[in-house]
Amino acid sequence: MNIRKTVARVAGGGVAATAALGLLSTGAANADTFVPLPGGEITKTLSDGTVVTVRMVGESANINPSMGATPLHRNAWVSGSAQVDISGAAIGGKIFPGYVVGCQVNIAGGGASGGVDGGAAYDGSSPSVGANAGGNLSLGPGQSKAFYVLDLEAADDYGSESHYVRNKFSGNSGSVTWADETLNLNGCGGYAQARSFVTVKVETDNVSSAVTLWGQPFSLG
Template sequence: MKKNITRRVVAAAGIAGAVAMGLTSLGAGGATAGPLPGGTITKKLVDGTPVTIQLFDEYANVQRAVSNVPTSREVWGSGKVRVTVGGKAEGGSIKVGWEVGCQIDFKEGGASVPGVGGGLDYSDPSNITAGAGLTGDSVGGNVKIGPGQVSRHWLINETSGSDTAYSDYNLSSFTFKGTKGGVVYSQEQFKVDGCIGYAAARAIVQVTVNTDSVKGVVMLNGKPFSLG
């Protein structure tokens, strides 16, 4: 059986208008980021298929870790994602998470380390593997990063084991059929460890769409917010 990932994350096909899935209000804290503006992006795949991603009702509650260690922070994030595809596409998959940086200035299409100059392109989904300051994917609640490093923390990245016989039970994204799909997440937590200096994060949404002629990936970056 597939693992029960979380009761606070809901994948829904055809999310539209006012969704009857309210998000629990998050309490105020020491370094609360509060409401965030989300974002919208529309891209056309090489065969002309339009893909629109909307991130809305985004909220982040940022606090020092319970241990009160200066190099640690805790974040609780909430939001809603709506995806619309056109053309001959019939469905796709959605990955939602956060890009977290230690002493990193996030910019449109990439990030830079203050005082170093030049941009590090972390916007390309193919750059998820480690290298050039990108520490790779993380799951399970903890993100360990040092100065000048960026890591991606996804809501889900579960597997039933290393045995290839269980490959059908791997779960790393939410799938949908038809022209619309979405994800609602509430108070999903991740923890940042080992960051000496300031830290920042931004929501990321990665949508993969297949048509008869192309497999396309579209990435939406939310607005960066400080983790203190």
């Protein structure tokens, strides 16, 4: 039995997503595998000279053999922290953290069919085509899909409830941190793989641009 509760907190330019997790394990066959991941860093100079640095730190995955007790089910709890620094007179930006998951698909080349391609989502309450908020995915062989870590509730311009997959920050820095975010894969009868991505949209007085950092792929079994 797995019991999980996720709480998202927003404070200033940072978002922290934490989870309280209870596990009941019976024997070594159900043991989890902890996978430390190297994270990464990318720096891009925009056309107006603004320098954007995106980092992923403290990244890891805890792989569970199967929540459904069949080879078609995979489960992992992923953690990490996306951090953004902008030089110059920046007016802020938006951070879109997520993961691409593939079933018998090589996603080591900087993207995945059916997932995100360089830019992911830019803004608004709806994720881009091929992605969704939340890590409950159903994939067959040869398929891949992206999902976003954040699902933040906020009122739209008309006062109605809306859901956002990004953290908006002002000034020269922002961050999103998540812990034990569920990645639940169903229907995959073959090799499964996942990798993180962080897309940052930056707007200045002269330019609007997106920078994407990809994490190292890891096996889901």
